[in-house]
Amino acid sequence: MTLLGQFTLWAALLIALWTAGLAFFAPWQQRPALATSVTRGAYAACFALLVAAFALWRGIFTHDFNIEYVASYTARNLPEYYLITAFWAGQKGSLLFWVVVLSIFGALAQALTSQRHRDLLPYVAGVTSTVLVFFLGVMLFGDGANPFERLSFTPPDGRGLNPQLQNPGMIAHPPTLYLGYISITIPFAFAIAALLARRLDTGWIIAMRKWALASWLFLSIGITIGMWWAYVELGWGGVWAWDPVENASLHPWLTLTAFLHSVMIQEKRGMLKRWNVGLVIGTFLLSIFGTLITRSGAIASVHSFTQSDIGYFFLGFLLVSGILSFTLLYTRWPDLEPDAQLESLVSREAAFLFNNLALVGIAFSVLWGTLFPILSEAVQGTKITVGPAFFNRVNVPLGLFLLFLTGVGPLIAWRKASIANLRRQFIAPAVGALVTGTALFALGLRGFYPLMALALAAFALVTVAQEFGRGVRARMRLHNEHAVLALSRLIGRNRRRYGGYIVHVGIVCYFVAFTGMAFKTEKTVELNPLERTTICSPYGYDYTLTHQGVSQYAALNRQVSAATLDVVRDGVRVGTIKSEKRQHVDSFGNPTFEPSTEVGIRSNLREDLYVVYAGSPDGTERAQYKIVVNPLVAWFWIGGGVLALGGILAMWPGGPQIRTARHRIEPQAGYHVPLSAVAQR
Amino acid sequence: MKPGAKFAIGAAVIVGCVSLLIVEGVRQTGTYFLTPTQLVERVRTDSTFHDVGLKVSAKVVKGSIVRDRAAQRIDFKVSDGGAGFPVTYVGLVPDTFTDANDIDVVVEGKFGRDGVFHATDVIAKCGSRYEAVWEEPTKTLTQR
Numbered sequence: 020m021t022l023l024g025q026f027t028l029w030a031a032l033l034i035a036l037w038t039a040g041l042a043f044f045a046p047w048q049q050r051p052a053l054a055t056s057v058t059r060g061a062y063a064a065c066f067a068l069l070v071a072a073f074a075l076w077r078g079i080f081t082h083d084f085n086i087e088y089v090a091s092y093t094a095r096n097l098p099e100y101y102l103i104t105a106f107w108a109g110q111k112g113s114l115l116f117w118v119v120v121l122s123i124f125g126a127l128a129q130a131l132t133s134q135r136h137r138d139l140l141p142y143v144a145g146v147t148s149t150v151l152v153f154f155l156g157v158m159l160f161g162d163g164a165n166p167f168e169r170l171s172f173t174p175p176d177g178r179g180l181n182p183q184l185q186n187p188g189m190i191a192h193p194p195t196l197y198l199g200y201i202s203i204t205i206p207f208a209f210a211i212a213a214l215l216a217r218r219l220d221t222g223w224i225i226a227m228r229k230w231a232l233a234s235w236l237f238l239s240i241g242i243t244i245g246m247w248w249a250y251v252e253l254g255w256g257g258v259w260a261w262d263p264v265e266n267a268s269l270h271p272w273l274t275l276t277a278f279l280h281s282v283m284i285q286e287k288r289g290m291l292k293r294w295n296v297g298l299v300i301g302t303f304l305l306s307i308f309g310t311l312i313t314r315s316g317a318i319a320s321v322h323s324f325t326q327s328d329i330g331y332f333f334l335g336f337l338l339v340s341g342i343l344s345f346t347l348l349y350t351r352w353p354d355l356e357p358d359a360q361l362e363s364l365v366s367r368e369a370a371f372l373f374n375n376l377a378l379v380g381i382a383f384s385v386l387w388g389t390l391f392p393i394l395s396e397a398v399q400g401t402k403i404t405v406g407p408a409f410f411n412r413v414n415v416p417l418g419l420f421l422l423f424l425t426g427v428g429p430l431i432a433w434r435k436a437s438i439a440n441l442r443r444q445f446i447a448p449a450v451g452a453l454v455t456g457t458a459l460f461a462l463g464l465r466g467f468y469p470l471m472a473l474a475l476a477a478f479a480l481v482t483v484a485q486e487f488g489r490g491v492r493a494r495m496r497l498h499n500e501h502a503v504l505a506l507s508r509l510i511g512r513n514r515r516r517y518g519g520y521i522v523h524v525g526i527v528c529y530f531v532a533f534t535g536m537a538f539k540t541e542k543t544v545e546l547n548p549l550e551r552t553t554i555c556s557p558y559g560y561d562y563t564l565t566h567q568g569v570s571q572y573a574a575l576n577r578q579v580s581a582a583t584l585d586v587v588r589d590g591v592r593v594g595t596i597k598s599e600k601r602q603h604v605d606s607f608g609n610p611t612f613e614p615s616t617e618v619g620i621r622s623n624l625r626e627d628l629y630v631v632y633a634g635s636p637d638g639t640e641r642a643q644y645k646i647v648v649n650p651l652v653a654w655f656w657i658g659g660g661v662l663a664l665g666g667i668l669a670m671w672p673g674g675p676q677i678r679t680a681r682h683r684i685e686p687q688a689g690y691h692v693p694l695s696a697v698a699q700r
Numbered sequence: 701m702k703p704g705a706k707f708a709i710g711a712a713v714i715v716g717c718v719s720l721l722i723v724e725g726v727r728q729t730g731t732y733f734l735t736p737t738q739l740v741e742r743v744r745t746d747s748t749f750h751d752v753g754l755k756v757s758a759k760v761v762k763g764s765i766v767r768d769r770a771a772q773r774i775d776f777k778v779s780d781g782g783a784g785f786p787v788t789y790v791g792l793v794p795d796t797f798t799d800a801n802d803i804d805v806v807v808e809g810k811f812g813r814d815g816v817f818h819a820t821d822v823i824a825k826c827g828s829r830y831e832a833v834w835e836e837p838t839k840t841l842t843q844r
Contacts, residue, residue, distance in 0.1 A: 361703045369707060376711055380718035387722055392733060402733040404755060409729040413721040543772065543792050613798070633792045636769055643772075645792055 021086055024074035024167035031067040031122070032155040034060055035148040042145025048138070057141040058129045064151060065122040072119045075112065075166055079105055085173040088112055088166040094179035095606040096576040101180050104190050108180055110314060110329075111158070111166035113193070118154045120201045121147065128205050128230070136226040142212030143205070150204050153336050161329040175607075179576070182603045182615040188248030196241030196268055200306045202234040203271060206278075207303035207344075210296050214347050219354045221286055224295070228282065229670055231299075235279060236666040238272045243659035254616045254631045256541060256647040258655060261410040266389045267309030273382035274302040277375040280428070284371050287433065289358025293348070294375070296355065300344045305382075307337050312389070363435035370431050374424045377417050384413045419471055422530055425523050426479035429486060444485075451481035472534040476527045483520045490517075510668065518669025525665055528658025535626075535651025543633070543645045556626055556648040563587040564630075567595065569640045578602040578610075582632040582642045586621065596621050598632035598644075626650045731755050731808070737782040739811060747813075755808045756817065758784070765799050778805065778817070785811070789819040797824040 038060030047053035075088070079102050084090040092105045092112070107113040125147035129140060158164045183189075206227045213223035245268070246258040259265060278298040281291050311333035361368055387394075388405045395403040430444035456474035464470060487506070490513075494505035510517040538557040546552060546566035553563050567583040580600045586593050599617035602610050619630040626648055633643040733755045734742065743749045758778035765776040773790045787807050797803065809819040 361707055363703050364706045364710060369703075369710075372707065373710065373714065376714045380714060384718060384722050384725075388725075391726065391730070395730075401738075403726075403730045404733045405726055405730050409725040412725045412729065413718075416721065417718065545769070545772065631792075636767060643792060 020074045020078045020081075020083065021167040021169055024071050024078075025165075027067045027071040027074065028155060028159060028165070028167070031064045031071070031118070032152060032159060034064045034067060035151040035155065038064065039145050039148040039152060042141045042148065047141050054137070054141045057144045061122070061125045061129045061144045061147065064148065065126040068115075068119045068122045071115060072106075075115060076103075076106060078167075082177070084175075084177050085169050086166075087168045087170050090170065090174050090177040092177070092180055094177040094576070094611075096604075097177075097180055098185075098575060100190065101185055104184070104193075105180055107193050107197070108184055109166075111164055111168075113197070114154060114158050114164055115166050116194070116197060117201060118151060118158070120198060121151055121154065121204060124202050124205055125151065125208075128208070132226055136222060138216055139209060139212040139218060139223060139226060142215050143208040146208035146211050147204055150208075153332075157329050157332045161332055164329050176605050179603060179605060179611050182577070182601060182612055183252055185603075186248060186252045188244055188251065192241060192244040192248050195237055195244060199234050199236075199238030199241050200268075200271070200309065202230060202237060203275070203303050203306045205230040206234065206299050210299040211344065211347065214296065214351045217351065217354055219292065219351065221289075224282055224285060229672075231275060231278060231282070232666065232670050235272070235275045236663065236670070238268065238275065239666070240659065240663055242268050242272060243655065243662075246655060250652070251618060251620065254618050254645075256539065256629050256631070256645070256649060257536065258652070261385075261388070261407045263389050264309075264313050266385050267305075267312045269385055270305040270309060270382050271302045273378050273385075274298055274305060277378040277382075278302065280371050281375050284368055288368060290361070290368065291372075292355040292357060293352065296348055297345075298375075298379075300341075300348065304337060304341050304344075305386075307333060307340065311337060365431070365436045365441070367428065367431045367433045367436075370424055370428045374421065374428060377421045377424065381414055381417050381421075384417070385410065388413070415468055418530070418533075419468070419475060422472065422475040422479060422527070425526060426475065426482045429520065429523070430482050444482075447485055448478045448481040452478035466537070469534050469537055472530055476530050476534075479523060479527050483523055486520055487517070514671055515669045518665045518667075518671075521665030521668060522662050523665075525658045525660075525662025528654045528661060532651050532654035532658060535654070536649065539647060539649045541645065541647040543643065545641060545643045548640050552644075552646070554646050554648060556628075557650050558625060560588050562628060562648070564596075564644075564646065566642055566644075569632075569635060569642055576603055576605075578604060580632075580635070582635075582644070584619075584630060584644070586628065594621065596628065596630050598630045600632055600634055622653055624651075624653050627652045733757065735782075736778060736780045736784050740783040740785070743811060750811055750813050753809065754811060755806055756811075757804065757806045760797075760799075760803050760805055762802065763799060765797075774822075778807065785815060785817055787817040787819050787822075789822050791822075793822050794824045797822065 038057055041047070041053060041060065042057045045053050045057075047057060078086045078089050079093055082089070082093070082095055088109060088111050089105075092108045093102060097105070105112070107116040125144065128143055128147065132140060132143075158166075209223050209227035209230070213219055242265075245265070249260070250256075250258045275298075278295060281295055281298065284291050285295050311330060314329060314333065361372075363369065388409050392402050392404045395401065426448055427445075430448075432440045452474040455477035456470050459470060459473055464473075487509070490509045491502055491505045494500050494509055495502060498505070498508075500508065540554065540557060542552075542554055544552045548566055548568040551563055551565040553561055555561055563586075565585040565587075567585055569580055569582045571578070571580050573579070578601070581597055582599075583595050583597045585595050596619040598619035600614055601617060602614045603612050605611050614634075616631060616633070619632075621628040627650075629647040629649055631645040631647075633645055635642050731753050732749075734757075736756060736758050739749070739754065739756055756778065758780050761777040761779050761784065765774065767774050771790065772792070773788060774793060775786060775788050777784055777786050789807070789809075797805070803824050806823045807817060807819040808821040808823075809817060811817050
């Protein structure tokens, strides 16, 4: 199988080289057969890499421990579903996963893009193939980056998968995040293709818009699942630690969020063309930078792979692609003249511009903080690090500004908002924010930032509710429809717009959850069996926890010590909560890896009771516990679900809004028909 | 004034705020990240280093871990081969913090004038033995 794997990697490399060469240097504009050949090159590379993926999975599933990768990340007693995920558990396998997915996306971009953009497609294939050549080159020529390397002997059993990766979150988190990272290549490829072909009208934007949205959605979901995994598996009681690798996934997310907003200004008003191209290029470079951080070990992080020299490959690639892309953008500068100018500071254009600045500002500050150890060491000779305190200080005010704009953006008029428009749109949201803020203050909530955050959350939610309410009422009046039908048609016919609003609701949930994190309370205790401890939650509940003792037993691939607490809230028993210490063993019963912890969580919409069994140092049933009350954590996961729903809705293909010309220009009681919907035909 | 110019002012305000937040943030929350050798050297020349928060990356000296269970306190020594000093910490340490093998730690806290590092946080990095290179078993047999 490794022979097949090696062969297909080389074949894919040669095919990708050929495709890229043809796309950039052959006169396919004059000879359609050449263009077809480029497209087929993208399909062929995809096929070759699918075979390579099959080869590695086969090695994993047949327990071929002669393959170094299989021996390093799996074992005979590893549950089967983790055999699937072992594919991307290590550096080498995840590189293979990367190229496979990139080639699939590259092929899909060829297959799914409308023929109207065919003068872009060969260039798109050229860019995706070039990126593919780079990653395949790293695998084939980098040190220890090829998953098909064999050992000189066959070990009797593998080392098994790191227990922290044996968690359901880890099945979904890496691939989703990778899908986000990788799919950014496609919008980037369209941007470069448009620059090369000098086709710089909104055509390329329409061709890649859904790809950008898909990348954004994958990144969002991947990050959220990662937060969930950190919360349930790492046992420190939080979801986000501002670790370099976490930050690395946030950078492209932020710039892509900025792009999804500013692109509307380009579609509607023909402005910000240069900025948009710059954002797409920047997002791609940040995704490569994230890969560099994760894989090079240049910055210490708990999530990174083993240190290896492939970091230099990525650094080189980052520099070369950055220089080439921005040089290309510079040569096309005159072609990207804006069609219109900003007319007023009180307009949707301006709101979106500020939103872009805030998002890019956050991205920059996070990048600065992430790189600060390296920068300070280079400049001053002493390493200085910044931690969560820095990131919170900088980003909480910026985040609140952004939350405010989340409310303003959807309502304010294009071009120039009149006083009447402002009054009509903003009275209800402003009242909502004031009432919420006052009510929370009266209920005893203190602190400027939390009060602001929750008041602005109410502001943004009321704007969305008002938009839905007005849209539904307009339809009911115009078309005599029932409210439910009106709502579903309203969404169905303006999916992008109302999907976007639903995403805003999801984002507001995240803000609410982050605000809750400011009120977490925790304590560490050591308890004898039947000894009790109490902890007071931020809502004023008193939890009384009674240690029930420690039980020990063997499970599939581990020895488990489970400690149980009986939970009584304000005198009412609510159940038990169990946390485990696990020692994983190989199939001969020998311990593998360090012991790991399984936290116990009792969750509801208001707060989570979160218990970590930290061990029994003297070997008796006397147990050390860390007990945390985390308010509002559940809203992260709810927000993630809402966001995914809105994103999928906005992306859903086809639909009645583009069925006939008559439908497209159907008047919507003061609701603009997006120009893009017309332009799409 | 033209809207473009107004926007430029608004943009400048935002950029200025971001820069100010970053500079102030670094100034007030930045922490030195040193090796024991660097720290001992620094402290000798500049005693204010006793008063600022620091992070030190080092190895735990094997066999030096003493746990005081009643006070939940852990004392141990760290070293980077060149210099070293004792560390004291109250709280829970991660699973990977054991005497079993060489462990790398990052301790955060203050280096007191008593020569003891008073840690507020201890992060243990995973032992590297699982990433060890595969070695052919026959080789080790013949060596014996």
